[in-house]
Amino acid sequence: EAGVVQSPRYKIIEKKQPVAFWCNPISGHNTLYWYLQNLGQGPELLIRYENEEAVDDSQLPKDRFSAERLKGVDSTLKIQPAELGDSAVYLCASSLGQTDYEQYFGPGTRLTVT
Amino acid sequence: TQLLEQSPQFLSIQEGENLTVYCNSSSVFSSLQWYRQEPGEGPVLLVTVVTGGEVKKLKRLTFQFGDARKDSSLHITAAQPGDTGLYLCAGARPSNTGKLIFGQGTTLQVKP
Numbered sequence: 390e391a392g393v394v395q396s397p398r399y400k401i402i403e404k405k406q407p408v409a410f411w412c413n414p415i416s417g418h419n420t421l422y423w424y425l426q427n428l429g430q431g432p433e434l435l436i437r438y439e440n441e442e443a444v445d446d447s448q449l450p451k452d453r454f455s456a457e458r459l460k461g462v463d464s465t466l467k468i469q470p471a472e473l474g475d476s477a478v479y480l481c482a483s484s485l486g487q488t489d490y491e492q493y494f495g496p497g498t499r500l501t502v503t
Numbered sequence: 504t505q506l507l508e509q510s511p512q513f514l515s516i517q518e519g520e521n522l523t524v525y526c527n528s529s530s531v532f533s534s535l536q537w538y539r540q541e542p543g544e545g546p547v548l549l550v551t552v553v554t555g556g557e558v559k560k561l562k563r564l565t566f567q568f569g570d571a572r573k574d575s576s577l578h579i580t581a582a583q584p585g586d587t588g589l590y591l592c593a594g595a596r597p598s599n600t601g602k603l604i605f606g607q608g609t610t611l612q613v614k615p
Contacts (some may be wrong), residue, residue: 393545420601429589429610430607430608431591431593431608432546434602437602444601445601480545482545490534490551490603491548496544497544499543
């Protein structure tokens with residue numbers, strides 16, 4: 390069974406440029422999460438989807454971050470414009486449902502903003 | 504405010520030594536999980552504990568959930584270089600369905 394797929398794995402951009410990350414969850418997993426992780430720290434939730442509905446986006450900086458999961462399968466996270474402080478690893482995870490706390494993570498996208 | 508406090512934050516030991524990592528909170532969790540993350544990869548789930556006082560073993564790793572479901576520990580016996588990584592605990596709050604609270608992690612380095 391394929392795991393959570395993320396692309397790109399690495400991205401280097403200049404500040405004020407836009408960037409987008411893509412995630413394909415494990416087949417059959419209804420819940421999808423986007424996390425931000427700084428080096429040596431635990432992941433911090435940005436947004437959680439149940440199918441195509443964003444059920445928790447309270448930690449998403451909505452002035453510059455946006456996300457979508459149009460068909461309830463894969464998802465895109467966008468930053469526009471990027472700032473230096475956005476440099477981090479962006480992790481995508483999925484689980485069977487919102488009552489299933491066992492989350493499966495993708496390898497992440499390491500973003501560097503210069 | 505960190506809801507889940509992990510200690511120590513960094514640990515560097517020699518191969519063959521034992522170690523314990525702690526995950527503490529003043530809040531009750533309905534379940535608690537431990538993940539290991541290697542450089543350049545996402546966290547990988549090691550175990551889920553749901554019952555107060557529960558002990559689970561995974562080869563040389565022993566996980567315990569506190570009786571009051573507010574804390575947990577991870578003990579590694581005879582650590583090996585392959586155990587090197589970032590260890591994360593994550594808890595599910597009874598009142599917040601679907602959301603995991605992660606600790607800040609413990610970076611473990613096992614030297615050969």
